[in-house]
Amino acid sequence: MLGLQLATDPRWVNIVESNIEEILTDHAWCEQKAATNCITIIINNSEKPELVSALLDISREEIEHFKMVHDLILERGLTFGRERKDSYVNELVQFMKKGASREIALVDRLLFSAMIEARSCERFKVLSENIKDETLAKFYRDLMISEAGHYTTFLGFARKYGEGIDVDKRWKEWLAYEASVIANYGKEETIHG
Secondary structure (H helix, E strand, O other): OOOOOOOOOOOHHHHHHOOHHHHHHHHHHHHHHHHHHHHHHHHHOOOOHHHHHHHHHHHHHHHHHHHHHHHHHHHOOOOOOOOOOOHHHHHHHOOOOOOOOHHHHHHHHHHHHHHHHHHHHHHHHHHHHHOOOHHHHHHHHHHHHHHHHHHHHHHHHHHHOOOOOOHHHHHHHHHHHHHHHHOOOOOOOOOOO
16 A cells, blocks of 8 residues: 555564664654644645645644653653654655745655655554554554555645646655665664664
Protein backbone atom coordinates (compact mmCIF):
# COMPACT_ATOMS: atom_id res chain seq x y z
CA MET A 1 0.00 0.00 0.00
CA LEU A 2 2.71 2.48 0.91
CA GLY A 3 4.85 1.85 -2.16
CA LEU A 4 8.11 2.21 -0.23
CA GLN A 5 10.99 0.67 -2.15
CA LEU A 6 13.18 -0.25 0.81
CA ALA A 7 11.84 -1.94 3.94
CA THR A 8 13.26 -1.31 7.39
CA ASP A 9 15.40 -4.16 8.67
CA PRO A 10 13.59 -5.54 11.76
CA ARG A 11 16.96 -5.62 13.57
CA TRP A 12 16.61 -1.84 13.84
CA VAL A 13 14.27 -2.57 16.76
CA ASN A 14 17.22 -4.06 18.69
CA ILE A 15 18.91 -0.65 18.46
CA VAL A 16 15.69 1.07 19.55
CA GLU A 17 15.31 -1.24 22.55
CA SER A 18 18.77 -0.29 23.76
CA ASN A 19 17.60 3.28 24.42
CA ILE A 20 13.82 3.65 24.81
CA GLU A 21 14.23 7.15 26.25
CA GLU A 22 15.91 8.33 23.05
CA ILE A 23 13.36 6.81 20.66
CA LEU A 24 10.46 8.24 22.65
CA THR A 25 12.02 11.71 22.82
CA ASP A 26 12.75 11.64 19.09
CA HIS A 27 9.25 10.35 18.37
CA ALA A 28 7.63 13.10 20.43
CA TRP A 29 9.51 15.78 18.49
CA CYS A 30 8.57 14.10 15.17
CA GLU A 31 4.91 14.45 16.13
CA GLN A 32 5.40 18.12 16.97
CA LYS A 33 7.13 18.73 13.63
CA ALA A 34 4.32 16.93 11.79
CA ALA A 35 1.77 19.26 13.41
CA THR A 36 3.91 22.28 12.51
CA ASN A 37 4.16 21.07 8.91
CA CYS A 38 0.36 20.95 8.66
CA ILE A 39 0.07 24.48 10.06
CA THR A 40 2.65 25.72 7.53
CA ILE A 41 0.67 24.20 4.66
CA ILE A 42 -2.51 25.81 6.01
CA ILE A 43 -0.84 29.23 6.29
CA ASN A 44 0.37 29.03 2.69
CA ASN A 45 -2.93 27.69 1.29
CA SER A 46 -5.66 29.27 3.40
CA GLU A 47 -7.90 29.74 0.35
CA LYS A 48 -8.47 25.97 0.12
CA PRO A 49 -11.14 25.24 2.76
CA GLU A 50 -11.18 21.45 2.29
CA LEU A 51 -7.41 21.25 2.68
CA VAL A 52 -7.46 23.58 5.70
CA SER A 53 -10.15 21.53 7.44
CA ALA A 54 -8.38 18.22 6.83
CA LEU A 55 -4.99 19.54 7.93
CA LEU A 56 -6.47 21.15 11.04
CA ASP A 57 -7.71 17.67 11.97
CA ILE A 58 -4.33 16.10 11.28
CA SER A 59 -2.43 18.81 13.16
CA ARG A 60 -4.72 18.32 16.17
CA GLU A 61 -4.11 14.58 15.98
CA GLU A 62 -0.34 15.05 15.69
CA ILE A 63 -0.31 17.30 18.78
CA GLU A 64 -2.36 14.66 20.62
CA HIS A 65 0.25 12.07 19.60
CA PHE A 66 2.95 14.42 20.88
CA LYS A 67 1.13 14.56 24.21
CA MET A 68 0.66 10.77 24.27
CA VAL A 69 4.38 10.15 23.72
CA HIS A 70 5.29 12.83 26.27
CA ASP A 71 2.92 11.22 28.81
CA LEU A 72 4.53 7.84 28.13
CA ILE A 73 7.96 9.33 28.81
CA LEU A 74 6.78 10.75 32.12
CA GLU A 75 4.91 7.57 33.14
CA ARG A 76 8.11 5.58 32.67
CA GLY A 77 10.17 8.01 34.71
CA LEU A 78 12.26 8.95 31.69
CA THR A 79 13.57 12.37 30.72
CA PHE A 80 12.06 14.25 27.80
CA GLY A 81 15.12 15.47 25.95
CA ARG A 82 15.72 18.46 23.73
CA GLU A 83 14.53 18.59 20.13
CA ARG A 84 16.62 16.51 17.75
CA LYS A 85 17.70 17.30 14.22
CA ASP A 86 16.04 14.90 11.77
CA SER A 87 18.67 14.32 9.06
CA TYR A 88 16.31 12.06 7.10
CA VAL A 89 13.66 14.79 6.81
CA ASN A 90 16.32 17.39 6.02
CA GLU A 91 17.50 15.24 3.11
CA LEU A 92 13.93 14.93 1.85
CA VAL A 93 13.55 18.73 1.98
CA GLN A 94 16.42 18.96 -0.52
CA PHE A 95 14.31 17.07 -3.08
CA MET A 96 11.43 19.55 -3.03
CA LYS A 97 11.23 21.67 -6.15
CA LYS A 98 12.58 25.16 -5.58
CA GLY A 99 11.32 28.27 -7.37
CA ALA A 100 8.28 26.47 -8.74
CA SER A 101 4.74 27.80 -9.16
CA ARG A 102 2.47 27.80 -6.10
CA GLU A 103 0.63 24.75 -7.48
CA ILE A 104 3.81 22.74 -8.03
CA ALA A 105 5.16 23.83 -4.64
CA LEU A 106 1.93 22.73 -2.93
CA VAL A 107 1.91 19.35 -4.67
CA ASP A 108 5.55 18.77 -3.76
CA ARG A 109 4.96 19.79 -0.12
CA LEU A 110 2.02 17.37 0.04
CA LEU A 111 4.12 14.57 -1.49
CA PHE A 112 6.96 15.36 0.95
CA SER A 113 4.43 15.10 3.78
CA ALA A 114 2.99 11.84 2.42
CA MET A 115 6.51 10.43 2.16
CA ILE A 116 7.31 11.13 5.82
CA GLU A 117 3.96 9.72 6.95
CA ALA A 118 4.51 6.58 4.83
CA ARG A 119 7.96 5.94 6.32
CA SER A 120 6.72 6.67 9.85
CA CYS A 121 3.82 4.26 9.30
CA GLU A 122 6.25 1.59 8.10
CA ARG A 123 8.59 2.17 11.07
CA PHE A 124 5.67 1.99 13.52
CA LYS A 125 4.63 -1.33 11.93
CA VAL A 126 8.15 -2.71 12.38
CA LEU A 127 8.14 -1.54 16.00
CA SER A 128 4.69 -2.98 16.69
CA GLU A 129 5.69 -6.38 15.32
CA ASN A 130 9.17 -6.66 16.83
CA ILE A 131 9.50 -4.72 20.08
CA LYS A 132 9.39 -6.87 23.21
CA ASP A 133 7.59 -4.25 25.31
CA GLU A 134 3.90 -5.17 24.86
CA THR A 135 2.65 -1.71 25.83
CA LEU A 136 4.86 -0.08 23.19
CA ALA A 137 3.91 -2.74 20.62
CA LYS A 138 0.22 -1.87 21.00
CA PHE A 139 0.98 1.87 21.12
CA TYR A 140 2.88 1.72 17.83
CA ARG A 141 0.25 -0.49 16.20
CA ASP A 142 -2.41 2.13 16.96
CA LEU A 143 -0.21 4.98 15.70
CA MET A 144 0.61 3.02 12.53
CA ILE A 145 -3.06 3.08 11.57
CA SER A 146 -3.25 6.82 12.15
CA GLU A 147 -0.10 7.51 10.09
CA ALA A 148 -1.54 5.47 7.21
CA GLY A 149 -4.58 7.75 7.21
CA HIS A 150 -2.38 10.84 7.14
CA TYR A 151 -0.36 9.39 4.26
CA THR A 152 -3.48 8.79 2.14
CA THR A 153 -4.84 12.26 2.96
CA PHE A 154 -1.67 14.03 1.81
CA LEU A 155 -1.40 11.90 -1.32
CA GLY A 156 -5.09 12.46 -2.11
CA PHE A 157 -4.75 16.23 -1.83
CA ALA A 158 -1.62 16.18 -4.02
CA ARG A 159 -3.69 14.48 -6.72
CA LYS A 160 -6.64 16.83 -6.17
CA TYR A 161 -4.56 20.00 -6.49
CA GLY A 162 -2.15 18.64 -9.09
CA GLU A 163 -4.13 19.64 -12.16
CA GLY A 164 -1.74 19.72 -15.09
CA ILE A 165 0.98 18.03 -13.03
CA ASP A 166 1.86 14.36 -13.45
CA VAL A 167 1.48 13.65 -9.73
CA ASP A 168 1.91 9.88 -10.08
CA LYS A 169 5.19 10.37 -11.95
CA ARG A 170 6.42 12.80 -9.31
CA TRP A 171 5.34 10.39 -6.54
CA LYS A 172 7.43 7.65 -8.15
CA GLU A 173 10.38 10.07 -8.20
CA TRP A 174 9.82 10.73 -4.48
CA LEU A 175 9.72 6.99 -3.77
CA ALA A 176 12.98 6.40 -5.64
CA TYR A 177 14.69 9.34 -3.95
CA GLU A 178 13.48 8.26 -0.51
CA ALA A 179 14.85 4.76 -1.09
CA SER A 180 18.29 6.23 -1.82
CA VAL A 181 18.07 8.32 1.37
CA ILE A 182 16.69 5.70 3.77
CA ALA A 183 19.38 3.22 2.69
CA ASN A 184 21.78 5.25 4.87
CA TYR A 185 19.56 5.04 7.95
CA GLY A 186 18.31 2.36 10.35
CA LYS A 187 21.35 2.48 12.62
CA GLU A 188 20.11 4.82 15.38
CA GLU A 189 17.40 4.80 18.02
CA THR A 190 15.34 7.45 16.27
CA ILE A 191 12.13 7.15 14.26
CA HIS A 192 13.87 7.82 10.95
CA GLY A 193 17.46 7.15 12.04
